[in-house]
Amino acid sequence: DTGVSQDPRHKITKRGQNVTFRCDPISEHNRLYWYRQTLGQGPEFLTYFQNEAQLEKSRLLSDRFSAERPKGSFSTLEIQRTEQGDSAMYLCASSHDFGAAQNTEAFFGQGTRLTVV
Amino acid sequence: QKEVEQNSGPLSVPEGAIASLNCTYSDRVSQSFFWYRQYSGKSPELIMSIYSNGDKEDGRFTAQLNKASQYVSLLIRDSQPSDSATYLCAVKGDDGYALNFGKGTSLLVTP
Numbered sequence: 001d002t003g004v005s006q007d008p009r010h011k012i013t014k015r016g017q018n019v020t021f022r023c024d025p026i027s028e029h030n031r032l033y034w035y036r037q038t039l040g041q042g043p044e045f046l047t048y049f050q051n052e053a054q055l056e057k058s059r060l061l062s063d064r065f066s067a068e069r070p071k072g073s074f075s076t077l078e079i080q081r082t083e084q085g086d087s088a089m090y091l092c093a094s095s096h097d098f099g100a101a102q103n104t105e106a107f108f109g110q111g112t113r114l115t116v117v
Numbered sequence: 118q119k120e121v122e123q124n125s126g127p128l129s130v131p132e133g134a135i136a137s138l139n140c141t142y143s144d145r146v147s148q149s150f151f152w153y154r155q156y157s158g159k160s161p162e163l164i165m166s167i168y169s170n171g172d173k174e175d176g177r178f179t180a181q182l183n184k185a186s187q188y189v190s191l192l193i194r195d196s197q198p199s200d201s202a203t204y205l206c207a208v209k210g211d212d213g214y215a216l217n218f219g220k221g222t223s224l225l226v227t228p
Contacts, residue, residue: 045215050214105163
């Protein structure tokens with residue numbers, strides 16, 4: 001399967017613990033996005049990578065959140081000192097840069113559902 | 118704040134009818150527009166993209182864009198019960214890389 005892959009699919013953690021999620025984008029997709037989605041809402045942008053460079057972060061992103069994309073391949077999203085409000089679906093998406101401002105079709109992985117208890 | 122507005126629904130249509138989903142956006146310089154379908158508990162699935170004013174057809178789906186009115190819509194012809202899902206409108210501005218999503222419209226196609 002050559003789609004976006006996320007791991008784990010589900011994570012239950014106790015408040016205050018750290019969690020890390022992994023995303024493997026579609027091969028040769030140099031753009032990678034992280035989004036968060038809660039029930040009844042659309043996905044909320046968290047951060048964006050082009051290759052290994054983190055080019056954009058949401059101003060709403062807490063300092064407890066950090067993301068990396070070493071070598072421009074897979075990416076990890078870490079949440080430190082989790083809070084109950086962090087419970088959500090964390091979605092990763094990837095797209096290919098054709099060099100134009102347009103044509104940024106992004107494809108999502110299955111998501112990681114986080115529950116903080 | 119770049120807003121993307123959708124009627125949350127639910128929009129109920131009988132099987133075989135045309136479903137019309139609408140979306141407005143606030144950022145006048147937006148360049149790229151996308152429709153995603155999301156089944157309950159699943160991740161969004163890209164179904165249409167549109168970049169220029171006018172209509173774009175793909176099978177039973179037609180996306181319509183009117184940049185002057187800051188309006189984008191999705192028509193689903195011959196609606197099927199399997200089309201029942203939440204439809205998310207996503208907009209990308211000329212600056213930045215983020216897709217801004219609406220809250221989605223819930224569509225119910227009744228047999």
